[in-house]
Amino acid sequence: MKTTWPIALGIYLLMLPVTAMVPLLYALTEGRYPGLSDLGRHLFMSAHMAGALLFAVLAGVLSDRLGQRKRLIVPALLVNGFVLLMMTGPWPYGVQLLLRFIEGCAHMTVLSLAMTLAADRAAPGREGGAMGLVGAALSLGVASGAVLGGRLGAQTPEAVFLWGGGLMLVVALAAALTLRDAPVTRAPERLREVLRLTLRRRALLVPYVFTFVDRLTVGFIISTVSLYFATVMGLEPVRIGLVMAAFLLPFAVLTYPAGLLCQRWDPVVMMAGGSLLYGFFLAGLGFAGAKAVLPVMALGGVVAALMFAPSLVLVARLADPAQRATAMGGFHLAGSLGFMLGPLLGVAAITAMRALEWPPYPGVFVLVGGLEALVVVAFLPWLLRLHRATGHPIGGAREALPADAVGARRARGSGVTHDPHATGPKE
Numbered sequence: 001m002k003t004t005w006p007i008a009l010g011i012y013l014l015m016l017p018v019t020a021m022v023p024l025l026y027a028l029t030e031g032r033y034p035g036l037s038d039l040g041r042h043l044f045m046s047a048h049m050a051g052a053l054l055f056a057v058l059a060g061v062l063s064d065r066l067g068q069r070k071r072l073i074v075p076a077l078l079v080n081g082f083v084l085l086m087m088t089g090p091w092p093y094g095v096q097l098l099l100r101f102i103e104g105c106a107h108m109t110v111l112s113l114a115m116t117l118a119a120d121r122a123a124p125g126r127e128g129g130a131m132g133l134v135g136a137a138l139s140l141g142v143a144s145g146a147v148l149g150g151r152l153g154a155q156t157p158e159a160v161f162l163w164g165g166g167l168m169l170v171v172a173l174a175a176a177l178t179l180r181d182a183p184v185t186r187a188p189e190r191l192r193e194v195l196r197l198t199l200r201r202r203a204l205l206v207p208y209v210f211t212f213v214d215r216l217t218v219g220f221i222i223s224t225v226s227l228y229f230a231t232v233m234g235l236e237p238v239r240i241g242l243v244m245a246a247f248l249l250p251f252a253v254l255t256y257p258a259g260l261l262c263q264r265w266d267p268v269v270m271m272a273g274g275s276l277l278y279g280f281f282l283a284g285l286g287f288a289g290a291k292a293v294l295p296v297m298a299l300g301g302v303v304a305a306l307m308f309a310p311s312l313v314l315v316a317r318l319a320d321p322a323q324r325a326t327a328m329g330g331f332h333l334a335g336s337l338g339f340m341l342g343p344l345l346g347v348a349a350i351t352a353m354r355a356l357e358w359p360p361y362p363g364v365f366v367l368v369g370g371l372e373a374l375v376v377v378a379f380l381p382w383l384l385r386l387h388r389a390t391g392h393p394i395g396g397a398r399e400a401l402p403a404d405a406v407g408a409r410r411a412r413g414s415g416v417t418h419d420p421h422a423t424g425p426k427e
Contacts, residue, residue, distance in 0.1 A: 004130050006178065007118045008137035013171050014077075014110055015141025017084055017164025018048070019248075020149030022222045023240035026230040027157040033093045038227075038350065040093070042343035045223045047097040049340035051104025056333035059109040060116065060326045069113045069120070070179045074172055076109035081168030087161045111138075112332045117181070119316045119324055131312040132259015139255050139308070143248030150241025203318050204327060206382055207311040208334040210271055213375045214307060215335035217282060219342020220368050221247075224350070225285070232361060233290050246294050250301035251308070258309035267310030268387045272376050274306030279372030286362025 021028060021044075029041040059076075063069055083103045087096060118134045153160045222244075229235045229243060262270065281300035288296040312331070319327030349367055350360040376383070 004118050004121060004133050007114050007121075008133050010171060010175060010179075011111065011114050011134055012137040012141040012144075013167060014080075014107065014114070015138055016145040016148065017080075017160065017167060018107060019142040019145030019222075019244075020152065020160040020164060022146050022226055022244055023150040023237045024153040024157045024160060025223065025226045027153065027237060028160075031157060033096075036093070038347045041227060042223050042347045043097060044100060045219065045343045046340050047100040048104035048107070049219065049336050051101040051106075052108035053104075053333060053336040053340050055105045055108045056112055056336045057326070057330055059112050060328060060330070060332075063113050063116065064326050068181050069117045070175070070181050073110050073113050073117075073179065074176045076106045076113075077168055077172035077175060080106035080110065081165045081172060084161050084165030084168060087165075088158050108332060108336060112328055115312075115332075116324055116328045117179075119328065120181075120321075130259075131316055132256040132262070132309050135259060135309050135312055136252050136254075136256035138252075139248055139305075140252030143245045143252050146241045146244035146248060148241075150238040154237050203386055204315065204330065206268070206379060206386055207271070207314040207318075208330060209375060209379060210275060210307065211311050211331055212334040212338040213371055214275070214278075214304075214311070214338070216338035216342040216345065217278070217368055217372065219339040220346045221342075223343035224346030224364065228361065229293075233293070235290070243294055243297055247297035247301040247304070250298055251304045252301075254302060254305035255309050258305045259313060262310050262313040266387055267313050268383055271307045271310040271314070272383050274303055274308075274310070275372045275376050277303040278307060279369045279376075282369030282372065283362075283366045284369075286365025 025041065025044065029036050029044050033040075059072060063072055066072070080103060083099050083106065087099050087103075091099070115131075115134050115138075118130050121130065149160050152163055226240060226244070229240045230237075235243065258270070278300065281296070281303055285293070285296055285300065315327055315331045316324065345368070346364060349364045353360040353363055
């Protein structure tokens with residue numbers, strides 16, 4: 001754990017500038033560029049996640065081939081800092097969206113590789129603590145950023161760009177001086193093999209799909225819900241920041257304990273049960289009034305921690321060490337795709353409901369919350385197979401779901417025997 005906390009601190013600082021913009025979304029879009037449509041305001045968040053989507057896997061593949069993480073982390077931090085500083089300029093909105101896209105590329109490169117480095121340094125069987133710690137740092141950074149953004153940008157919204165850009169440059173300097181790569185003991189696979197990783201380790205599809213839906217709902221919260229608080233409830237940026245923090249602080253505090261619980265409890269059960277409860281929270285949020293929204297968001301944060309840490313732990317344990325950066329990149333790819341589509345889903349659902357002359361609220365909340373329950377029901381057979389094969393603790397997780405012929409031959413050739421109770425095909 002001594003080697004993980006500096007990485008966790010860096011992840012915490014990395015998240016501050018990104019989430020500081022959440023309570024200021026209306027001010028940074030409609031306030032700076034009057035007359036934007038609902039789609040235009042939502043694109044401010046989606047542009048960032050489009051860049052993150054592109055680099056979620058690309059950064060992991062390149063890092064695996066180089067066998068290094070720091071070599072990419074430090075330049076990406078510098079790019080992140082300089083782009084944030086440039087966003088203070090009076091650019092046309094199209095240029096601002098392009099800068100957001102570049103910022104997303106740099107941000108996801110750092111986040112994905114920093115989390116991979118934490119997994120690299122974790123002792124076998126102790127991935128739960130490491131992933132719980134970095135997950136807690138990530139969510140705590142999100143919570144802190146929401147509060148700081150509401151206060152720093154209350155008078156001048158562009159202040160979050162100056163503050164965030166300077167912070168990223170300081171973090172880049174600290175990373176260059178202190179960050180150390182973990183030794184890579186195996187050579188990374190070639191690109192064509194990496195692209196088949198998910199097919200060979202189909203069990204990875206489970207946390208990938210769940211994180212896609214989970215992050216889709218987060219994209220919905222930081223865009224549609226943030227605008228809902230500002231336009232329908234009439235909340236000020238400071239109040240929006242506090243409401244967001246009410247959700248994110250319990251999430252942050254409980255993510256690390258949830259990661260530790262994954263070393264005692266089955267993470268598959270935690271992930272599925274947490275997703276169902278989280279869906280109920282999202283649906284209920286649309287019925288909460290201005291006074292009730294704070295405790296409802298706090299309850300949602302408690303539930304969210306139960307599903308976030310288990311998905312991270314599953315990815316870290318299901319992937320081979322030499323493929324861990326690529327597997328974690330796939331995790332972030334799925335999450336980034338969901339995060340990017342979350343705002344678009346929100347605005348599409350609202351537009352469709354208005355076209356049908358239906359009230360968009362609370363209908364859009366019920367729709368998004370229902371997706372969480374739907375994914376649990378749709379993947380229930382896979383969840384049961386993975387649960388039966390892994391038991392407690394995770395032992396045969398990599399063979400829990402069917403592997404292709406290449407993976408099966410490699411396992412047989414390496415002397416690995418198949419569990420007679422496993423559900424995968426035998427040769």
